[in-house]
Amino acid sequence: MDVNKINEQLKGKSPQEIIKWAIDFAKTPLVTTNFRPYEVAILHACTEVDKDLKVIWCDTGYNTPNTYAHANELIETLDLNVFLYVPQQTAAHRDATMGLPQIEDPLHEVFTEQVKMEPFGRAMAEHAPDVWFTNIRKGQTAFRDGIDVVSVSKDGLVKVSPFYHWTDEQLDAYLEENNLPNEFKYFDPTKVLGNRECGLHS
Secondary structure, eight states, X not given: OOHHHHHHHHTTOXXXXXXXXXXXXXXXXXXXXXXXXXXXXXXXXHHHHOTTOEEEEEOOSOOOHHHHHHHHHHHHHTTOEEEEEOOSSOHHHHXXXXXXXXXXXXXXXXXXXXXXXXXXXXXXXXXXXXXXXXXXXXXXXXXXXXXXXXXXOTTOOEEEOTTTXXXXXXXXXXXXXXXXXXXXXXXXXXXXXXXXXXXXXX
């Protein structure tokens, strides 16, 4: 796959056109979500193209009540085909044994593995996608600035980010145009800083 050529061809295409391009050759596509701000855009765009597309939700167990309410609303209104993955240990048990480690704490790596990396790895192993739709965008982290709409991982997984070049303002307009709710009270216990890479995409 010539990624540079493909990205050149997809330049200026709408998110739905990009998604359709990928769906046309994908055998086992899926989209992942954590219902953070603007996630509704990728979920809406994907389900407009394929209403039965698998939606993988890796819930850390540390979401705010607002985020859980937002997730429930989107699952119902967009009729999402959700597959839920959670850590193997409850948040209450983890809180009692390690609390919420800060980034400089040696336990932070263990914490991140438990609440994010292990459930994500389990989900990807079980569904074995060949195309992975994500809502990552340019300007979020240094790593994400170095990829494009379409990228390919070391193991050959095609990652497609239809809103990669979009700004917050463009997304706000998309949400308003489609009467979609947003969520700003999201909390990621593993990142601490908003511009830190989450670990799933590097």
